[in-house]
Amino acid sequence: MGALLSLIPVFSQLLDKILPDKGAADAAKLELLRMAQAGDLAQINAEMTIATAQADINKVEASSTRLFVAGWRPFVGWICGLAVGFKFIGGPVLFMVAQAFGHPVELPVIETSELWPLLLGMLGLGGLRTVEKVKGAA
Structure with a gap:
């Protein structure tokens, strides 16, 4: 249209x-x-x-x-949270500790380009919060 x-x-x-x-x-x-x-x-x-x-x-x-009906959203949320935590906190800390003890470590590459849309959508950060603010609902 x-x-x-x-x-x-x-x-x-x-x-x-x-x-x-x-x-x-x-x-x-x-x-x-x-x-x-x-x-x-x-x-x-x-x-x-x-x-x-x-x-x-x-x-x-x-x-x-039922766990398989109501539990899938929290499960996906925890997986996303763990992935982000490992990507930006756990992975770098593990790398520094391994380097300090003389062990070279290859960290797995987490493809965040696919992770962010899922995580931001689950958090409701796709612009809807702005709409709520404008309408005075939040």
Whole structure:
């Protein structure tokens, strides 16, 4: 729908050339804007419906007492936390201690480019906190 909005000036000029009556051209332009806006609103509504459904699923999962239903998020969170801790604290300390005792150590390479989106998404740091602050909800 964003592509349609970017083409409105082009369609507007085209309508000016096709429709000789200024009033008819303006009415057609207004209808074009309404159609573009309705499409954008429909897309936003669909995305909101999906997000609401996912939030409902998250509530059901979080209220479960079964480990494999409610325990996967904490498990993934701990794994991410341990990986970040090893990458930036444990690994360098292990390397320095091993070097001090004369043992060369090859530390495993942790690919953080795949880790950060997961960790930041779990922490809710994908911009939603900013939205909460702006709306005064936080």
